[in-house]
Structures are given as C-alpha cells and as structure tokens.
Amino acid sequence: MLYSRYFIPTLKETPSDAEVISHQLMLRAGLIRKLSAGIYNYLPLGLRSIRKFENIVREEMNKADAIEMLMPSVQPAELWQESGRWQFYGKELLRFKDRKENEFCMGPTHEEVITDMVRREIKSYRQMPINFYQIQTKFRDEIRPRFGLMRGREFIMKDAYSFDVDSSAADLSYDKMYQAYMRIFERCGLNFRAVEADTGSIGGSSSHEFMVLADSGEDAIVSCDACRYAANVEKAESRPVPAQAEPELSPLQKTTTPGMKTIADVAGFLGLDSNQTVKTLVYCSEKDEPVMVLLRGDHELNEIKLKNNMGWDEVRMASEEQIMQLTGSPAGFLGPMGLKQPLTVIADITVQGMSNVVIGANERDMHFQNANLGRDFTVERFVDLRNVVAGDPCPRCEQGRLEMWRGIEVGHVFKLGTKYSTALNATYLDADGREQVIFMGCYGIGIGRTIAAAIEQNHDENGIIFPLPIAPFHCSVVALNTKDKGVMAEAEEIYFKLEKLGMDVLFDDRDERPGIKFKDNDLIGIPLRIVVGSKGLAEGKVEVKKRATGEVLLLPIEEAIETVRQLVEKALTFA
RNA sequence: CGGGGAGUAGCGCAGUCUGGGAGCGCACCUGCCUUGGGAGCAGGGGGUCGCAAGUUCGAAUCUUGUCUCCCCGACCA
Numbered sequence: 001m002l003y004s005r006y007f008i009p010t011l012k013e014t015p016s017d018a019e020v021i022s023h024q025l026m027l028r029a030g031l032i033r034k035l036s037a038g039i040y041n042y043l044p045l046g047l048r049s050i051r052k053f054e055n056i057v058r059e060e061m062n063k064a065d066a067i068e069m070l071m072p073s074v075q076p077a078e079l080w081q082e083s084g085r086w087q088f089y090g091k092e093l094l095r096f097k098d099r100k101e102n103e104f105c106m107g108p109t110h111e112e113v114i115t116d117m118v119r120r121e122i123k124s125y126r127q128m129p130i131n132f133y134q135i136q137t138k139f140r141d142e143i144r145p146r147f148g149l150m151r152g153r154e155f156i157m158k159d160a161y162s163f164d165v166d167s168s169a170a171d172l173s174y175d176k177m178y179q180a181y182m183r184i185f186e187r188c189g190l191n192f193r194a195v196e197a198d199t200g201s202i203g204g205s206s207s208h209e210f211m212v213l214a215d216s217g218e219d220a221i222v223s224c225d226a227c228r229y230a231a232n233v234e235k236a237e238s239r240p241v242p243a244q245a246e247p248e249l250s251p252l253q254k255t256t257t258p259g260m261k262t263i264a265d266v267a268g269f270l271g272l273d274s275n276q277t278v279k280t281l282v283y284c285s286e287k288d289e290p291v292m293v294l295l296r297g298d299h300e301l302n303e304i305k306l307k308n309n310m311g312w313d314e315v316r317m318a319s320e321e322q323i324m325q326l327t328g329s330p331a332g333f334l335g336p337m338g339l340k341q342p343l344t345v346i347a348d349i350t351v352q353g354m355s356n357v358v359i360g361a362n363e364r365d366m367h368f369q370n371a372n373l374g375r376d377f378t379v380e381r382f383v384d385l386r387n388v389v390a391g392d393p394c395p396r397c398e399q400g401r402l403e404m405w406r407g408i409e410v411g412h413v414f415k416l417g418t419k420y421s422t423a424l425n426a427t428y429l430d431a432d433g434r435e436q437v438i439f440m441g442c443y444g445i446g447i448g449r450t451i452a453a454a455i456e457q458n459h460d461e462n463g464i465i466f467p468l469p470i471a472p473f474h475c476s477v478v479a480l481n482t483k484d485k486g487v488m489a490e491a492e493e494i495y496f497k498l499e500k501l502g503m504d505v506l507f508d509d510r511d512e513r514p515g516i517k518f519k520d521n522d523l524i525g526i527p528l529r530i531v532v533g534s535k536g537l538a539e540g541k542v543e544v545k546k547r548a549t550g551e552v553l554l555l556p557i558e559e560a561i562e563t564v565r566q567l568v569e570k571a572l573t574f575a
Numbered sequence: 576c577g578g579g580g581a582g583u584a585g586c587g588c589a590g591u592c593u594g595g596g597a598g599c600g601c602a603c604c605u606g607c608c609u610u611g612g613g614a615g616c617a618g619g620g621g622g623u624c625g626c627a628a629g630u631u632c633g634a635a636u637c638u639u640g641u642c643u644c645c646c647c648g649a650c651c652a
Contacts, residue, residue: 144646
C-alpha cells in the first residue's frame with residue numbers, strides 16, 4: 001500500500017472528548033472517527049486491524065467446529081415477546097416500528113433469532129452437537145457510551161451459540177469454546193485472564209469472562225497466586241474467618257456516639273479497629289421488599305451476591321425515609337436489635353466468627369458495644385455477601401492468596417441451559433423417539449473492544465504498539481528523501497519484494513520531512529519499520545527498527561528483507 | 576435517568592464577567608527554501624459563534640427555551 005494514495009488522517013493534537021488512552025490513540029492514529037455518541041466510522045486503517053482480528057477469531061472458531069452464518073440486525077418484536085425479554089431488556093433495546101406499525105428492535109444479541117432458526121431446523125439428536133456463529137454489528141442503546149470502541153452503542157461482535165442434547169454434552173461444547181477463546185487471545189499476544197463470572201441478564205448456570213489486563217479496565221478481577229483460581233470480583237468467593245475458640249463475652253453496653261455516622265467515625269471515636277465493628281445496611285428489591293444486611297465494618301457489600309442470594313431482579317439501597325420507617329433510626333446508627341417492625345436480617349459469613357462487636361442501636365447517636373450473636377441479636381442466615389480484597393485467602397486452595405487486577409472484558413462464555421430453548425420451545429427427538437429440550441451455550445467476543453484493549457495494553461508516549469497479528473500492516477518501508485532517485489528506487493524495490501513474500505507493507509512514499517514520517521509511523525503502531533536513506537544506502541544498508549523495543553538493526557538490503565520476513569513469520573506462528 | 580461540565584474554522588483553545596472589530600496555534604492552499612524525529616520565510620482560503628425566541632440602536636457576550644457532546648453512578652462484548 002502506498003501511503004500517499006491511502007487514507008490515514010492522523011492528528012497531532014488529542015481531541016478533547018477522548019478520555020482513555022486507547023480512544024485518544026485510535027482517533028489520533030486515524031483508526032476511527034465518531035459519527036454520534038457511541039457510534040463510529042471505522043477508517044481504513046482501523047478496519048484493517050479489525051479484519052485481522054476477525055480472521056483470527058474465524059480460524060479458531062472454525063477449528064473448534066463452529067459454523068459461520070449471518071443473522072439480521074433488525075429483529076421482530078414477537079420473538080422477544082416470546083422469550084420474555086421484550087419486557088426485561090429495558091431501554092437498552094432500541095425499538096421502532098415499520099410503516100405497517102409492526103414493532104422491531106435492533107439486535108443487541110441473537111439468542112432469540114438463532115433459537116428460532118434451530119427450533120425450525122434441528123429436529124433430531126443426530127443433528128447435534130452443533131454450534132453457529134456470526135461476526136456482526138450489534139446495537140445496544142447504552143445509557144452512557146464511553147471510551148470510544150470500548151463501550152459503544154453500535155459495535156462489532158462475534159457471537160456463537162451451541163446446541164446439545166443434554167447438560168453434559170453442553171459442557172463439552174462449552175469447554176471447546178473456552179479453549180478456542182484461550183487460543184484466540186494468546187494468538188493476539190495479549191496479556192489476559194479467563195475468570196469465573198456472574199451470568200448477569202443473559203442468564204444461565206455458569207460462565208467465564210476473558211479479561212485483558214489493563215489499569216484502565218472497568219472490571220476488578222482476582223487471581224490466586226498459588227492455584228488456577230481466578231474470578232471477577234462480582235463473583236469471587238470469600239472465605240469465612242474462623243471463629244475464636246471460646247470467646248469471652250463482655251456485657252452489652254450502650255454508648256453515645258454523637259454524629260458518628262460512618263464506620264471509620266465510630267471506630268475512631270471508640271478507639272477500636274473498624275474490623276471490630278459490624279456494618280448494617282438496608283437494601284430493597286425491585287418490589288420494595290426490604291432486607292437488613294450485616295457485614296464486618298471494614299468489608300464491602302457485593303450487591304450481586306446479595307441479589308443472587310435473595311433471588312431478586314434488582315437491589316438498591318433503601319431510601320432515608322424507608323430506613324426511618326423500618327428501623328426508627330436514621331442511617332448511620334442501624335443495627336439488628338430493637339427493630340420497629342419484623343425485618344429479614346442476613347449476615348456475611350465473616351460476621352459469624354465475630355464477638356464483642358460494635359453495632360448501631362437503632363437510635364440516633366447511639367451504638368452498642370460488646371454485642372454478641374445469639375445473646376443480643378440473631379440473624380436469619382449467614383451467606384457470602386462481601387467483596388473479596390487483595391490478600392484474602394484463596395477459596396479453592398489452602399496456601400494461596402488473592403491478587404487483584406483491573407481488566408477489560410473482551411470475551412464471555414455462558415452455559416445457558418434450557419432458558420431460551422424452553423421459552424421458545426426448541427426441542428428434538430432422542431434415540432428413543434422422546435421429545436427433549438435442547439441445551440444451549442452462548443459465546444461472545446467484542447471485536448472492536450479487543451482492538452481497543454490491545455492498544456490500552458500496548459502503547460507508549462509516541463503512540464500505538466500493535467501486536468503484530470492484529471496490526472493493520474506488518475511493516476512499513478520509509479523512503480527518507482523521495483527526491484533522491486536512488487533512495488526511491490531502492491525503497492520501492494524492497495516494498496515489492498516484501499509484498500511478494502506475503503507481507504502487509506505500508507510504503508511511506510510521501511514527500512514529507514523525515515520527522516513527520518517517523519512520528520506518523522510510530523503513532524499508527526506498525527510493528528516493523530525499514531528506513532531507506534541516502535547515507536545508509538551508500539554502504540548498501542538499510543535500517544530495521546522494532547516498534548515495541550526500539551531496537552535498531554543496520555543491515556544489508558537482502559538481509560533486512562529476510563529479517564523482517566522471519567520476524568513476521570515468528571509473530572504469526574502460534575505454538 | 577440523577578449529579579457535574581462544555582458547545583466559537585478540520586483539531587486544540589482565547590474572547591463571554593464589563594454588549595459595539597470574530598481572533599490565536601496547528602492543519603489546509605500558493606511560492607521559496609528544507610530532508611534522520613511533527614522545520615523556516617512570505618502570501619492566502621475557511622466560521623449562520625449548536626439551534627430558536629427575547630432584551631437592545633447594536634448580542635459570541637445578557638434572558639428564556641431547546642438540542643448535542645463530555646465526565647461521575649446503574650448496564651455490558
């Protein structure tokens with residue numbers, strides 16, 4: 001590709017509305033341009049990178065026996081009404097009517113469409129296992145799109161759906177996808193983790209997320225430093241702290257704590273550590289059913305664990321008025337004793353091992369000291385309700401400790417079970433001629449988001465450092481002085497030879513000063529660069545520079561070409 | 576949707592408080608010059624100041640409304 005005839009509109013300055021580095025660099029390097037909030041043009045260079053990644057995904061999906069197809073992005077409301085998600089999905093589902101007043105939506109995902117196709121076409125156990133996938137544009141009317149391609153409203157996604165005769169067959173399909181995902185992200189040269197995850201609104205029994213590690217990541221994840229356990233903090237299990245053998249119970253004592261509304265205030269006021277206090281929170285369901293939650297003072301509630309444990313669709317903190325009405329006390333002095341009206345009280349498992357704690361008295365400016373479970377208050381059940389923190393013991397092995405990371409979710413695999421097949425009546429006949437419900441799995445990869453995540457993880461002050469497998473070009477040839485016929489002829493020759501070897505080459509033939517060319521080449525992140533200048537040429541040599549390390553090799557022309565070929569081949573070969 | 580901020584040339588911004596010339600840097604066009612890290616000189620083109628209504632002799636500037644975008648929360652690939 002000739003740079004002078006191509007289209008790479010780079011920017012010297014950072015657009016003011018880009019916050020994270022990948023978004024800034026994608027704009028500056030001329031990969032994308034915003035059309036509207038969360039909606040982007042993919043410019044030629046950005047599209048090349050996306051296509052590279054799509055092809056890796058395609059190869060690995062095909063290898064894992066998934067079959068490519070393409071579903072429509074506009075979907076009829078009836079299917080969503082049938083699955084029940086027309087009601088549930090909320091405003092994220094972009095709905096509209098056609099000229100005949102029939103309702104439609106832009107597909108945010110395709111469980112309904114694929115299940116509808118499968119129920120019509122898959123009738124026998126002989127036709128399974130089968131797994132369909134597509135790479136397609138989705139639309140979710142995000143409440144707050146941000147960070148460029150990282151969280152757009154319109155985005156490219158690879159989604160796959162597996163169909164199996166029973167749960168254990170579905171597990172095999174799931175494992176196959178899990179392994180394919182591992183290969184996909186390894187091939188891209190990304191530093192990532194596969195972690196256990198909550199299933200969220202998609203539903204189903206279990207799932208893993210694939211997280212690219214980056215400080216700017218929106219998710220917190222933990223991994224064990226001794227075993228293979230890794231999980232999203234939303235899901236990560238905590239271990240109870242073992243109870244003291246025979247705690248000596250001190251007498252209950254009511255203490256004034258004027259204006260001490262936070263755990264830190266109370267603990268500081270009483271000269272105690274916050275882990276000797278119990279924090280009391282009141283939460284409500286979507287139907288305003290309340291629950292009181294007890295946690296060790298220094299712990300943080302995991303709302304997803306609470307939601308799952310209560311079997312609610314939604315949790316939110318109770319309002320000040322609700323709290324007053326339920327407990328008779330303002331927030332900050334809540335506790336399980338002396339409640340105005342009966343209230344379900346549940347506690348985190350760690351609370352079970354605590355004794356002589358400080359806890360709110362349900363009275364303004366009053367706390368109890370030396371409160372004890374059983375003697376002074378009771379709870380309905382103990383469950384894992386808190387967020388794990390770095391240094392917590394691993395829930396799976398004895399010696400491990402949890403480490404904490406930030407991650408960008410680029411892939412997610414789910415075991416769906418029969419949620420959609422039951423709703424849409426997707427069944428088959430087994431070997432005995434009996435009708436059975438199909439078991440499903442679904443598997444997503446954010447294509448644009450992965451490119452953004454790769455940039456988030458691979459950049460420096462000069463711009464993007466693309467991992468070679470997803471770089472728009474493998475290498476560039478930079479002719480320093482285009483007016484020098486010898487330089488141009490040699491540069492062109494090198495460009496032709498590299499192309500003939502199957503390399504993707506960007507030939508910077510622009511009549512620009514060297515500084516501009518170097519800056520642009522660095523910014524757009526081409527992994528390898530061959531510079532042809534008159535000085536080097538006088539000795540028959542050109543320069544090969546690696547973008548990632550800055551390493552420079554001054555080599556005879558043929559050797560330079562061979563070096564680039566080998567480096568590209570090595571980067572593309574996946575063990 | 577709740578809270579905060581911003582809309583002035585392609586990009587980054589000043590001007591708004593205190594009403595009266597629409598400006599600066601980069602980018603772009605022409606010429607000269609220059610060619611190993613975003614050069615220099617000279618000349619030039621480009622903006623309904625987000626939109627609408629109002630106040631005023633006069634509005635980028637004051638008032639009201641409205642739209643859009645960005646940041647913090649719930650959602651997710």
